[in-house]
Every structure is written in C-alpha cells, then in structure tokens.
Amino acid sequence: MVITVSLVTLFGLVLFLLLSSKTLGYGSALIAVGFGFFLASTGAAGPINRFAESLIDAASNL
Secondary structure, three states: HHHHHHHHHHHHHHHHHHHHOOOOHHHHHHHHHHHHHHHOOOOOHHHHHHHHHHHHHHHHOO
C-alpha cells in the first residue's frame, strides 16, 4: 500500500510539473488521468503492479 501511494504521489507530481511547464495541456492531462483511472480497473492492473513491485525490489537490492 505504501508503494502504491508513493507512485501515485510521484506520478501526480510529474503531471503537475508537466502542466506547470506548459509541456502538457489541460486536455491531455485529463486524458492521462482518465487513462490511469480506467487502466487500474482492467485486468492489466495486476501485471502492472507486479512489474512496478519487481522494479522496486530490484532497485532496493542494489
């Protein structure tokens, strides 16, 4: 759970920075948030979470 909250915070910060630097428009940001929301409710959420956990485990073992 801590990893999920941290990743949400990280992605939220990146999205905020992209919006602040005008690299990403508000429409694109809305689409990105919607895509993430709907992706989390599909069958792809499990493999994505396992992949993120394996990357975190690999980084912590360095």
